[in-house]
Amino acid sequence: MRTWLFIACLLATQVQAQQAYRWTDENGHVHYSDRPAPGATEVSLSGAQGYSPVTAPPQAAPQAADEPPDEEPPAAYTAFNIVQPAQQETLWNIGTVLNVQVEIEPALQAGHHLGAYLDGQLVDVGATGTQFQLTDVFRGLHDLQAVILDANGEDVLRSLPVSFMVQQTSILNPNNPNRN
Numbered sequence: 001m002r003t004w005l006f007i008a009c010l011l012a013t014q015v016q017a018q019q020a021y022r023w024t025d026e027n028g029h030v031h032y033s034d035r036p037a038p039g040a041t042e043v044s045l046s047g048a049q050g051y052s053p054v055t056a057p058p059q060a061a062p063q064a065a066d067e068p069p070d071e072e073p074p075a076a077y078t079a080f081n082i083v084q085p086a087q088q089e090t091l092w093n094i095g096t097v098l099n100v101q102v103e104i105e106p107a108l109q110a111g112h113h114l115g116a117y118l119d120g121q122l123v124d125v126g127a128t129g130t131q132f133q134l135t136d137v138f139r140g141l142h143d144l145q146a147v148i149l150d151a152n153g154e155d156v157l158r159s160l161p162v163s164f165m166v167q168q169t170s171i172l173n174p175n176n177p178n179r180n
Contacts, residue, residue, distance in 0.1 A: 019044060077157050079105035082146050085164040092167050098137040102130050102146045102159065112156060117145040124153060139168045 021033050023040035031037070084101040085091060091098070100116060108114070114127040118134055119142055125132045146159040 077104065077106065077148065079103060080146065080148065080157050080159050082144060082159050082162045085144065085162060087162050088164065090165045090167055093169055094137065094166060096136050096138055098134040098144075098166075100132055100134060100144070100146065104130060104148075108148070111151045112148050115147045115149050117143075117147060117158070117161075119143055122147070124149060137166060139166045141165050 019034070020043045021036045021040035022030065022043050023037050024030050032043070033040070036042075081103050082100065083103050084099060102114065108128060113124075114129075114132060115122060115124040116132075116134060117123070118137065123134055125134065141163065142165070143161050143163050145161040148156040148158075150156050
């Protein structure tokens, strides 16, 4: 394992073709080095491997003479995150109503609206702003994922999931000041 780790490090740090040496010791262990040792054989290492994507130039679709020019497509969403509730937040006594706030960049596009996956179940709230409420959120641990939906109710984009805990004070608690 150490031999392969050494080779990987050696290959990763070399940009140009370099020489390395390989030999086997009296215990049968194979060694590699950049310096020759007695009985070592020379190993040629090639340069570092890289990647450069090849992109084709964009081609415009042919348009008929009587068609109006296409409208510019809307910009893609660059940010979509749940701001409230925060990750691993504990919410106390929310009365089963969860206030949700999201951030969206750029603003919500025409025909799109917000929904949420609460514990894996889609709740289409139809919100067009960055704040909305979910009802029937009872005590316990919950997972929430905001979603941008198109006019057909199909997912356009989902946020990263957020886990949060809802705590409710029990009226049966002997230390509750509201208990009669």
